[in-house]
Structures are given as C-alpha cells and as structure tokens.
Amino acid sequence: MQGLSAAKQEIEKGVLAKSMLTIVGDCSVDYLGRATSTLAMGKRLVLIKGDGSVSIHQNRLVRPTNYMVGTKISCELCNGGSNLVLRASKQRPKEDLTIIFSGIDDLKAYEMEIVNDLRLSGSERDLNEMLMQDLSMIEPGLKPVNQQQHFQKGVCDIIAEDREGNFVVIELKRRQADYAGVTQLHRYMHEVQKMKGRKTRGILLAPDIRKNAKNLLEQLGLEFAKLDFELTPSGEEKAKIKGLERKQSKITEHMHPQQG
Amino acid sequence: MQGLSAAKQEIEKGVLAKSMLTIVGDCSVDYLGRATSTLAMGKRLVLIKGDGSVSIHQNRLVRPTNYMVGTKISCELCNGGSNLVLRASKQRPKEDLTIIFSGIDDLKAYEMEIVNDLRLSGSERDLNEMLMQDLSMIEPGLKPVNQQQHFQKGVCDIIAEDREGNFVVIELKRRQADYAGVTQLHRYMHEVQKMKGRKTRGILLAPDIRKNAKNLLEQLGLEFAKLDFELTPSGEEKAKIKGLERKQSKITEHMHPQQG
DNA sequence: CGTGCCAGGTGCCAT
C-alpha cells in the first residue's frame, strides 16, 4: 500500500516520460463516450502506455474491461486526499474515462521504448503475395492483372485473367469464409464486370467456407476454391501454400440470381 | 532485477492460485498457432490472468502484441539458469506461445477475484429493447411481432407489421451502418418474405449510413431511417432514444435489383 | 460444438 499523494506524483512523472505505468489498486471506473459504463469499486490493474493508451484489466480475458487510446491524462487528489482520481479524455469522438482510486497496492513506472517489433507471418497479405507468384495453382493459365486494387466499393484482393480471356476476381480469406466474404466478392465481381465490360468470374479462396455462405455463393454464381496453407514455424519465411482444391466445377454460365 | 529461479517459483505459485501476474523484463516471444510471429528480445510487460489468459504488451496501443486465451502455462529454466522460458499452450486450435526471459525487472502476483462487474449501457441490445417499447416512433402504426428471431441465416433484430399488413424487418445498428448491415438486412428480409409468403419491407435503423452502403440499400429496395439516441451519463438508466427521422420516403414497390 | 454477430471493436492502410 502506498500514499495516494506520492502516487499522484509518480503517475504525472511517468506520463510525462512516456513510461509504461502499471497501477494495481481498488478503484471504480466510469466511462462516457461511444457508450457509457460503470465499474463498482474493486481491485484491478490499470495500464498506461507511452502513447496515451489506458486500459483497465480485471483478472479474466485478454481484453480490458475499459480502455481508451490516444488520451490526455490528468490526475488529482479528492476528498481530502482519500481518493486519487485519474482522468483520461479525448476529443472526436468525445470520450472520458474516470478512474477513482480509494487505495493503491502497487504502482510502477517502466522505461520502455515505444516500438513495434512484431514480425507476423501467415496474414492474408502474405498469402496474397504468395499467390500472385503463381496463380496457376488456382487454375491453369490464370494470369495476374492486379492486386489490392481500390474501387469505389472496396479493395479487390486479386484480379486475374483466365485462359478464355475472362476476368477473374479473387477474394482471399485466411480462415473459414462467411457471408461477409461472399458479399464482398459479389460486389467486386460486379464492379469489375461493369468497369471492364467483359464477362467476369468470382472465386472465393479460403481454407473452408460456412455452409450457408456456400449456398449464397452458389446462388450468386460465384465459385469456391479450397486453399491449404501451412505456417512456417520459425517465421523466417512466409507461410507456404500446400495445395489448392476446387470444390466446385467451374460455372461457365452465371445467372446471378437473387441473394437470399 | 530478480533471480530467474525465484521468478519461476513465484510464477508457478501465482498461476496455481489464479492470481493476476505482471512480469516486466527482457524477453523474446514466439507464437505458433493460427499464424506465426516472432518478437526479438526487448523489454515488455507480460500479463497472466486467473482464467489462463496471457498477453504481452509493448508500450503502445491497447491491444497486446501477442496473446492467448484459456491456456495451460508451464515454466522452466534453461541455458543453465540464464533463461526463464514461459510456455502457454492450448489445443483446438493448437496454439503455442513461448516467452523467453533473459532477465526480469519486476514480477508481482496480485490476488484478484475473477469477476465481471462491468455495467455497460448504450449497446445495440439496449436500443433494441427500447425500440420494442414503442415502434410507432419508427413509423405510425408499426406493431411488434418478434425480436432477435433466429433464422437459418442469422438473427433478425426486429420483426414488425405495418398498417397495411406488410411485414417489416428492422436491422438496428448503434453506429454508422456499412455494407455488412445492408446485406444482413437483405438476407433477413428475403428470409421473412419466403417464410411468411407476404410482402415484406426492410428498414435499416442507424445513426448514419455510409454513402456507398446507402446506394446499395436503395438498389436493393430497402429503407433507411436515422436513429438519434443519447447516452445517460451515470449508467443507471439505459440509453434514451432522442428521435427518429426518415431519410427516404417509403418505397411501396420493391424491385430488388441486382446488388452492385 | 458450430453459426452468427456485436464490439465503446482495434489497428492499418489508402484515397
């Protein structure tokens, strides 16, 4: 247990130095912003980071119960020094987080660089780049036209051209595809078809697809192809695409029936 | 700075007691699971919670750079005691997180209940319940039929009946509506229309809607209504609906044109 | 257990 007055000074100093601050103590929390929330008095961990992020953690889940990013932080003693009030606020959207400490068990400031070191592989971006190296694994004769092309209505993962000169729009998902993926692909396929004025196919490329999403996909005249990839354990190389299997014979005639 | 051997014992004891553990020290991190990632040696905060959640925080952002939920945690000394290796693993999906400490600055175990106290208001669920009290604010004569009805293809927020005996499917969004909201509503409207075999309208109810999403909505013959609500500051009452404005004259004839 | 979807989503990137 430590004095709230000393804590106030420590916090102010740490915030100024952009240190990482961990505060464990009894506190109540009020949030008013995009929603409102209250947390009754209880013991929690408050984490303040050098970029102004604040998060309040209970002893469960990875997500904080309350949080705010890019805040201005202030700190004051109340009730004759029996409470320490920590305020984090932000404009646009207007948000306010108020943490009232009745007691602090522990407070630490750690000097820590504000960096982002994480090297992650196996993301959709990785898979996209790998596929662009060799689209023939999706279908013989498929040639790349563009990737990550921005349309009015969204970003199209891959555009290609098949042996018959049709445009092929490919939407890639790193995990089981759902409704959203299907409707995305549908939008892009129509966009490309309209722009290019040529017959355009749409292929959803994913390790799997939800059953209902598959139904919708087929109703919309789109195709699904199963993508198998494996992650390289050490991360020094990007993910490897193991195989690719067509789950559906190519649909040569598209009817574009009603979504439903 | 503290001995790694003592740290190992502290961690094992804390994990067993389901305490909240904070460990600050120099570590490298490897993750292998749904993706792979590596984090070179550097100072970070490792947070272990009573429910088996593990997260590694850098001095920026609210989200941890690495994390895992519901893990089994083990701990061992390596390289003749110069490294402490913390392993968190999980089956289904198989995931492994390996944290190698070269030094620990600080390690604390806090006894903390595993509870969820948060009382949040202004969620979609709140708004939904409020609307059900009085659907006439959306449109005079609108009567409730059902809410949160589960279909094969999803959950329909509100089903109502208008003065003319049409079914009205309402999809509610607490923030600016996007493509996903429009396609959701479209799915439900068709589902209801098919089930009930009666003319069915679809209304997207949100504070705002993205311009492109609005275009799609209109092409699909759906309606949009602007929802204004305000949050009650103290949280003792749920959010209050301030007003509701029709941005579009009622479409009496639905053409259901092609999406895109 | 899978399916669907909300979330104060967060965070990233491109226009």
Place this chain on the structure above:
DNA sequence: ATGGCACTTGGCACG
C-alpha cells in the same frame, strides 16, 4: 478526415 477491411479479431448467445 473518411472509407474499407483484416484481425492469431475477442467474446457471447443460441441452435
């Protein structure tokens, strides 16, 4: 700033 979207999305509720 806004838009569009991926995310090791997380977390929940319901079948």
